Amino acid sequence: MSNSDDTRKYCITINGEEVTVNEDVYRAFKRPAWMERKRREVRNEKERSLDAFMDEGFDIPSNDPLTDEIVEDKLLLETLYMALAELTENERDLIDALFYQKKSEHTVARDMGISQNTVNYHKKRVLDKLRKRFKK
Secondary structure, eight states: OOHHHHHOOEEEEETTEEEEEOHHHHHHHHHHHHHHHHHHHHHHHHOOOHHHHHHTTOOOOOSSOHHHHHHHHHHHHHHHHHHHHTSOHHHHHHHIIIIISOOOHHHHHHHHTSOHHHHHHHHHHHHHHHHHHHHO
8 A cells, every 4th residue: 555545544434423444444434435426327328308309300299298099098998898808799799890801881781681770789789898897
């Protein structure tokens, strides 16, 4: 050790009072604060603000909290899945044909061997049933 190391004074503050300690105690006392500062620096380097993304040309859909929209969408999807699960197999098949396969009422009627008016009537009943589920 050089003479300059021997004369270095290490102090920590406890209850507003400065206490002189050796280097090992000083480092042990300060280490958690140093680690936290380093963690914040690393996090700040990795985090990007919405403004920074927008400045770089990323399209942010709105100023609304995105997390709220995601949670709301997830809750609506869960409600839809539960509502669809409550439908009979025939009702699910009808919804699938009309809305997912995008078949016309006329085509569905022909495939099922019933009139287009009957398909329309059943579609309205099923949609009313789903609407009621969402109003709960």
